[in-house]
Amino acid sequence: MSSTExxxxxxxxxxxxTAPESAAAPEVPESFYYVHGKDKVxxxxxxxxxxxxxxxxxxISNLGYTEEQAKANPFPFENIDGDILQMVVDWxxxxxxxxxxxxxxxxxxxxxxxxxxxLAVNYLEIKELLTYCCKQVAMMVxxxxxxxxxxxxxxxxxxxxxxxxxxxxxxxxxxxxxxxAAAAGDAK
Amino acid sequence: xxxxxxxxxxxxxKCPFALREEVIRNMxxxxxxxxxxxxxxxxxxxxxxxxxTFRITFCFEEKSSKDNIEMEIKKGERLKISLSDLxxxxxxxxxxxxxxxxxxxxxxxxxxxxxxxxAHLLFIFHFKEISVQxxxxxxxxEDLFLWxxxxxxxxxxxxxxxxxxxxxxxxQFVLNATNAKEYFLDFRMNDLNFKYQLKDCESLDxxxxxxxxxxxxxxxxxxxxxxxxxxxxxGEQINDLLxxxxxxxxxxxxxxxxxxxxGYSNEVILDGIVTMKTKLTEEQARRMFGLWDxxxxxxxxxxxxxxxxxxxxxxxxxxxxxxCNKLLAEL
Numbered sequence: 001m002s003s004t005e006x007x008x009x010x011x012x013x014x015x016x017x018t019a020p021e022s023a024a025a026p027e028v029p030e031s032f033y034y035v036h037g038k039d040k041v042x043x044x045x046x047x048x049x050x051x052x053x054x055x056x057x058x059x060i061s062n063l064g065y066t067e068e069q070a071k072a073n074p075f076p077f078e079n080i081d082g083d084i085l086q087m088v089v090d091w092x093x094x095x096x097x098x099x100x101x102x103x104x105x106x107x108x109x110x111x112x113x114x115x116x117x118x119l120a121v122n123y124l125e126i127k128e129l130l131t132y133c134c135k136q137v138a139m140m141v142x143x144x145x146x147x148x149x150x151x152x153x154x155x156x157x158x159x160x161x162x163x164x165x166x167x168x169x170x171x172x173x174x175x176x177x178x179x180x181a182a183a184a185g186d187a188k
Numbered sequence: 189x190x191x192x193x194x195x196x197x198x199x200x201x202k203c204p205f206a207l208r209e210e211v212i213r214n215m216x217x218x219x220x221x222x223x224x225x226x227x228x229x230x231x232x233x234x235x236x237x238x239x240x241t242f243r244i245t246f247c248f249e250e251k252s253s254k255d256n257i258e259m260e261i262k263k264g265e266r267l268k269i270s271l272s273d274l275x276x277x278x279x280x281x282x283x284x285x286x287x288x289x290x291x292x293x294x295x296x297x298x299x300x301x302x303x304x305x306x307a308h309l310l311f312i313f314h315f316k317e318i319s320v321q322x323x324x325x326x327x328x329x330e331d332l333f334l335w336x337x338x339x340x341x342x343x344x345x346x347x348x349x350x351x352x353x354x355x356x357x358x359x360q361f362v363l364n365a366t367n368a369k370e371y372f373l374d375f376r377m378n379d380l381n382f383k384y385q386l387k388d389c390e391s392l393d394x395x396x397x398x399x400x401x402x403x404x405x406x407x408x409x410x411x412x413x414x415x416x417x418x419x420x421x422x423g424e425q426i427n428d429l430l431x432x433x434x435x436x437x438x439x440x441x442x443x444x445x446x447x448x449x450x451g452y453s454n455e456v457i458l459d460g461i462v463t464m465k466t467k468l469t470e471e472q473a474r475r476m477f478g479l480w481d482x483x484x485x486x487x488x489x490x491x492x493x494x495x496x497x498x499x500x501x502x503x504x505x506x507x508x509x510x511x512c513n514k515l516l517a518e519l
Contacts (some may be wrong), residue, residue: 112196134214152198153201
């Protein structure tokens with residue numbers, strides 16, 4: 001149910017009810033919010049689906065937006081690619097209101113996007129999806145030799161790490177020297 | 189001609205720290221080990237991830253060619269690494285992973301592959317339980333390499349079906365250098381000329397060379413002691429231990445068991461101790477101590493500081509004491 005289409009929604013808080021579930025209690029209208037990624041495409045997502053994200057849940061829990069306000073103020077996630085956000089929204093919708101199983105077959109299969117997906121899920125604090133994504137990343141090196149792991153995960157050798165560290169120090173030194181020189185110029 | 193598919197890559201070190209660690213925690217044990225050998229940074233990363241493992245046991249078997257490390261990664265998932273002194277690869281660890289090969293992956297200088305591998309494993313993984321079992325001759329001080337890595341263990345076993353050939357000096361070193369919660373000491377040595385002052389232990393089981401154990405003030409030195417199982421301890425020392433419990437500070441002691449197939453004299457064991465008629469019925473005593481006959485004797489004794497009761501049962505196979513009030517109440 002991830003969508004950019006418009007639909008009826010309400011931000012009114014749910015009425016507390018003590019009636020048993022089996023009784024024909026009036027259905028509480030669902031609240032919807034709007035999010036967009038780097039591509040500015042707005043996705044309409046239910047509050048129930050967004051509960052998976054601790055970050056967004058924290059943001060919306062006390063907002064009390066009306067439909068118009070929610071539509072007018074989509075949450076911007078400029079650091080997340082549009083297609084990645086779409087995947088995340090799809091996943092949240094598929095798992096709305098139910099716990100995720102330990103082996104989740106509903107995870108998007110686009111492995112080439114895994115890196116961006118993991119970062120987005122980490123940022124949005126979607127715990128269950130993050131665990132599953134991390135498992136997927138871990139499985140990339142299952143049964144591989146150390147050198148294969150180095151290649152897949154792009155792990156530098158100690159010599160490469162040391163060279164990079166030297167380079168970073170050199171750069172930082174140069175930058176500091178440049179700032180000192182600029183400050184001295186300003187003083188003159 | 190079709191080009192081979194490009195290998196999928198993932199810049200793990202570009203991820204935030206918490207994310208890298210979560211990935212590590214989701215790896216298979218051996219994958220995490222292989223990863224830790226790639227660089228100093230990857231080694232530290234595995235350590236920081238606090239990869240949880242259940243148990244590691246360093247086993248020094250009767251034949252040094254069969255020395256190994258046993259690991260229980262998760263409940264029921266076991267792994268064995270050979271630490272054999274054999275230089276013939278096919279014979280080394282035919283039913284287990286070859287420790288020498290694994291040690292060669294670790295880019296650190298060491299003249300003993302066993303030490304290098306053991307130190308690496310203990311550094312990178314978090315084992316809930318670390319144990320050592322010695323069942324063989326310790327010929328050289330190098331065989332005690334483990335104690336240069338850690339002196340803290342959960343369980344220590346010095347057990348030999350025949351004779352433990354460890355020299356008294358090495359035995360003294362091992363016992364004095366070790367801190368452990370639980371000890372199983374089952375061996376016979378006739379030429380022991382030192383007294384072992386056990387400290388901070390919770391469970392002790394000694395059979396064989398009991399004469400090296402210093403029981404004077406043992407409960408004071410081991411205030412968390414829960415269980416003591418001692419074989420062939422002289423009756424006078426049992427009497428002293430009961431007095432230590434009666435006069436001592438409150439401790440967690442639950443069970444004392446002294447085995448002796450020649451039996452013990454009631455008079456010696458209970459000498460100078462105020463006893464009371466036990467509250468146990470014959471049936472309860474039978475269930476608690478396992479053995480009961482006409483010659484058995486059961487009495488209660490009481491700790492001075494808080495009035496806690498203990499049931500003392502002396503029968504033909506030894507003397508058994510239960511401090512477990514709760515157990516008594518349930519009977």
